[in-house]
Amino acid sequence: NSSSNLPERDNYVNNGFGYVKNPHLDLLSEDILYHFDLGTRTHDLPSMFGDVKFVCVGGSPNRMRDFAIFIYQELGLDGDGSDITDICAGTDRYSMYKAGPVLSISHGMGIPSISIMLHELIKLLHHAKCRDVTIIRIGTSGGIGIEPGTVVITDIAVDAFFRPQFEQVILDKVVIRNTQLDQKLAESLLHCSKEIDDFPSIIGHTMCTYDFYEGQGRLDGALCSFSKEEKCEYLQRAYIAGVRNIEMESSVFAAMCHLCGLKAAVVCVTLLDRLQGDQITHSHSVLKEFQKRPQKLISSFIKKQLHTC
Numbered sequence: 001n002s003s004s005n006l007p008e009r010d011n012y013v014n015n016g017f018g019y020v021k022n023p024h025l026d027l028l029s030e031d032i033l034y035h036f037d038l039g040t041r042t043h044d045l046p047s048m049f050g051d052v053k054f055v056c057v058g059g060s061p062n063r064m065r066d067f068a069i070f071i072y073q074e075l076g077l078d079g080d081g082s083d084i085t086d087i088c089a090g091t092d093r094y095s096m097y098k099a100g101p102v103l104s105i106s107h108g109m110g111i112p113s114i115s116i117m118l119h120e121l122i123k124l125l126h127h128a129k130c131r132d133v134t135i136i137r138i139g140t141s142g143g144i145g146i147e148p149g150t151v152v153i154t155d156i157a158v159d160a161f162f163r164p165q166f167e168q169v170i171l172d173k174v175v176i177r178n179t180q181l182d183q184k185l186a187e188s189l190l191h192c193s194k195e196i197d198d199f200p201s202i203i204g205h206t207m208c209t210y211d212f213y214e215g216q217g218r219l220d221g222a223l224c225s226f227s228k229e230e231k232c233e234y235l236q237r238a239y240i241a242g243v244r245n246i247e248m249e250s251s252v253f254a255a256m257c258h259l260c261g262l263k264a265a266v267v268c269v270t271l272l273d274r275l276q277g278d279q280i281t282h283s284h285s286v287l288k289e290f291q292k293r294p295q296k297l298i299s300s301f302i303k304k305q306l307h308t309c
């Protein structure tokens with residue numbers, strides 16, 4: 001009955017100590033992670049991934065490769081990391097790189113794309129018997145009322161109605177999921193960011209939408225049915241509700257990680273202030289430097305964690 005918009009009861013079954021909550025998985029003789037081109041029969045997942053402690057995910061394959069090389073060098077691993085190879089080379093859906101205990105994976109754009117990736121990633125962590133994993137989405141976003149280049153660390157992801165929830169349709173029912181992220185982790189990341197020079201950063205709500213144009217109140221798409229005044233009024237209301245940036249993956253990311261017991265954070269740089277415009281007009285080199293900021297923060301955070309544990 002699709003009208004029963006009742007909050008979901010947590011009736012998931014825990015498969016032992018891992019992150020998955022699906023009793024059907026135990027019945028499979030082989031699990032094929034189709035979009036990664038990996039599988040439990042074809043690959044020794046525990047030896048390939050058993051030491052993973054940090055997973056960083058982001059939209060673009062090239063950016064996640066750059067991040068893997070960067071963290072490889074920052075962690076002082078053997079060589080310069082430039083020969084790092086795509087573990088998912090057998091498919092062009094996602095790219096995956098490993099630098100010591102850090103896995104770097106691309107997730108494409110939007111909720112369906114990251115959701116598919118997360119199902120397979122969480123199963124991968126389960127099959128590989130990984131423990132105490134922290135997962136961080138590093139990405140780009142549009143800011144609201146903040147200086148472009150500011151890094152927003154999300155406390156909670158909200159939907160286009162500013163509600164702290166994600167609606168997942170399952171067998172013609174709407175299931176409402178919690179989008180709370182790990183507050184301690186967000187605070188530690190903010191603290192860490194304050195130790196980096198010239199690094200504007202804040203904690204705030206992140207609005208997650210299903211579209212980049214009309215869905216984010218842009219006037220510059222192929223379609224637009226609202227006025228500039230209506231757009232501004234909507235974004236002002238978002239700001240008052242605590243929203244500081246807008247992107248397209250945080251809600252399902254927060255919801256899935258929360259349900260699976262993964263410690264998670266979302267760290268996105270803002271490329272523009274949506275109260276000032278819709279088009280991304282900064283030069284390529286400025287945008288490149290902006291996109292490096294979440295990487296810098298996460299690298300500094302991971303280094304700290306590895307040295308204090």
Ligand code: R2B
Nearest residue numbers: 059109110140247248249
């Ligand atoms: C941020 O940037 C992408 C759209 O340009 C989208 O994946 C997101 O969340």
Ligand code: URA
Nearest residue numbers: 140141142246247248
């Ligand atoms: N990504 C988004 O989803 N929105 C923006 O405005 C910029 C990047």
